[in-house]
Amino acid sequence: MENLLEVSDLSVALGGRWVLERVSLQVAAGELVALIGPNGAGKTTLLRVALGLLPYQRGEVRVLGKPPAQLTPADRALIGYVPQALQFDRTMPLLVSELLQAMLDRRVPELTAVLQAVDAEHLLHREVRALSGGELQRVVIAAAIARQPRLLLLDEPATGIDVGVRLRFYDLIEQQRAQRQVGALIVSHDLSIVSRYATRVVCIHHRVLCTGTPQEVLQMPLLDELYGHPVSVYEHQEH
Amino acid sequence: MGWTEWLAFDFVWNALLAMVLLTAVYPVLGVYVVGQRVTYLGDAIAHSAFLGAALAAWLGWQMGAALLLVAPLFALVIAWFQQRTGLPPDVVLVVAITSVSATGIALVSLLEVPLPLSALLFGDLLAIERGDLWRLLGADCIGAAMLLLLTRPLIRIGFHRELAQAQGVPVQTVETLFLVGLALMVAVGIRAVGILPISALLILPAATARTLCGSFRAMRVTSALIGGLCLVAGFGTALWLPIPPGAAVALVAALLFGLVAGLSPLWKEFAR
Numbered sequence: 001m002e003n004l005l006e007v008s009d010l011s012v013a014l015g016g017r018w019v020l021e022r023v024s025l026q027v028a029a030g031e032l033v034a035l036i037g038p039n040g041a042g043k044t045t046l047l048r049v050a051l052g053l054l055p056y057q058r059g060e061v062r063v064l065g066k067p068p069a070q071l072t073p074a075d076r077a078l079i080g081y082v083p084q085a086l087q088f089d090r091t092m093p094l095l096v097s098e099l100l101q102a103m104l105d106r107r108v109p110e111l112t113a114v115l116q117a118v119d120a121e122h123l124l125h126r127e128v129r130a131l132s133g134g135e136l137q138r139v140v141i142a143a144a145i146a147r148q149p150r151l152l153l154l155d156e157p158a159t160g161i162d163v164g165v166r167l168r169f170y171d172l173i174e175q176q177r178a179q180r181q182v183g184a185l186i187v188s189h190d191l192s193i194v195s196r197y198a199t200r201v202v203c204i205h206h207r208v209l210c211t212g213t214p215q216e217v218l219q220m221p222l223l224d225e226l227y228g229h230p231v232s233v234y235e236h237q238e239h
Numbered sequence: 240m241g242w243t244e245w246l247a248f249d250f251v252w253n254a255l256l257a258m259v260l261l262t263a264v265y266p267v268l269g270v271y272v273v274g275q276r277v278t279y280l281g282d283a284i285a286h287s288a289f290l291g292a293a294l295a296a297w298l299g300w301q302m303g304a305a306l307l308l309v310a311p312l313f314a315l316v317i318a319w320f321q322q323r324t325g326l327p328p329d330v331v332l333v334v335a336i337t338s339v340s341a342t343g344i345a346l347v348s349l350l351e352v353p354l355p356l357s358a359l360l361f362g363d364l365l366a367i368e369r370g371d372l373w374r375l376l377g378a379d380c381i382g383a384a385m386l387l388l389l390t391r392p393l394i395r396i397g398f399h400r401e402l403a404q405a406q407g408v409p410v411q412t413v414e415t416l417f418l419v420g421l422a423l424m425v426a427v428g429i430r431a432v433g434i435l436p437i438s439a440l441l442i443l444p445a446a447t448a449r450t451l452c453g454s455f456r457a458m459r460v461t462s463a464l465i466g467g468l469c470l471v472a473g474f475g476t477a478l479w480l481p482i483p484p485g486a487a488v489a490l491v492a493a494l495l496f497g498l499v500a501g502l503s504p505l506w507k508e509f510a511r
Contacts (some may be wrong), residue, residue, distance in 0.1 A: 051404075088395065088398050091272075092397065093449060094394070099394065
């Protein structure tokens with residue numbers, strides 16, 4: 001299977017401190033890889049390096065077969081990115097329809113279908129500044145999926161979203177993976193989601209500590225030590 | 240003297256045409272300046288007029304030509320310095336405003352050349368000539384092209400810079416084009432309304448519209464209408480009272496902003 005993201009021996013220093021050291025991982029087409037680890041482990045840094053938003057000191061990174069710095073706008077259109085907890089100017093008047101038009105270059109009637117994917121069609125004519133964190137996250141997720149990406153890089157994408165919509169969102173990602181062979185790297189602290197949807201789990205804390213299937217990784221005693229308390233998987237009830 | 244009598248003079252017609260050209264694009268562009276959170280930038284570029292005026296007087300150039308050269312170069316220097324140092328934009332812009340004004344005034348003193356301070360600060364709408372009108376039309380064309388080509392990327396950058404960058408928006412190129420275009424427009428506008436009112440015309444209508452509107456489209460239309468209202472009311476005031484037209488325009492814009500921003504919480508409370 002084609003590798004959509006390949007990271008080899010990656011080391012990244014920020015503020016004079018190594019945040020990532022000799023990290024290697026791959027995301028192949030049709031794989032949903034969950035990246036887990038405690039806060040400050042370097043998960044977001046890894047995503048930002050893959051997107052070319054941060055420089056790296058050592059190692060090699062290839063996204064869709066190219067180093068991040070060489071990705072063209074057409075390549076980037078094939079990458080769906082959802083950042084962690086969006087911070088933006090809440091004083092600016094902007095409708096959801098205007099934001100999506102700017103992001104997707106589509107006409108307003110087509111945008112209803114885009115939002116339907118995350119049960120958010122009712123948000124189309126709302127002001128962006130009046131949305132809750134979870135509602136805004138749904139809009140950004142809808143925009144990322146609507147671009148028909150080949151690779152999804154999602155940084156705690158469902159933070160602040162209620163459990164029903166969260167499961168619907170992950171079902172959608174799973175559907176994209178199974179039907180369109182989309183590859184996804186998802187940072188998540190929700191181990192039940194990881195256990196339910198991931199095809200592979202990579203646990204990092206500045207370095208890769210372990211990797212394997214969810215069943216293998218989530219039962220390792222190492223996780224209890226890493227998170228500072230016993231780790232167990234709680235299954236979300238769908239309705 | 241009545242309105243019809245005023246209209247017999249060419250300088251009044253030139254001033255009216257200048258107002259139409261200023262209203263057409265400047266307040267709309269201000270919406271993007273406010274959206275990119277670079278409201279001080281227009282002010283900083285406008286202050287490069289001190290340096291431009293000093294160089295023009297020293298080299299024997301026309302002030303308009305000197306401003307067209309100095310303003311975009313100064314804007315690029317600010318952008319480069321900001322990127323290089325990573326300092327907060329407000330710090331960089333205050334340093335830029337202070338240093339460029341001081342350099343201009345120091346040059347004027349050292350070279351003992353005259354500095355048309357009042358014209359620089361408040362412009363002279365009533366002294367607008369045919370050549371100035373053509374330059375304003377050129378500035379409007381630049382502004383219109385920017386609105387046409389950069390609206391979508393600027394909305395995306397204004398919403399979330401990093402997300403836009405990750406999605407393939409050429410953020411640095413868009414920001415540089417916006418900066419240079421804005422600098423050229425400010426340089427041309429200074430001749431008509433001066434350093435202080437050009438900032439007022441760019442920022443205050445957009446800031447007032449932001450208080451009133453719920454969508455980006457409505458904000459653009461409202462900002463243009465408010466800009467037009469401020470120019471007409473300011474110009475009318477300057478015909479009857481001994482106030483420079485540029486100062487009168489800035490005063491009207493500031494009063495309107497104060498009124499709307501002050502009453503807005505009361506209005507929202509009442510509307511509940």
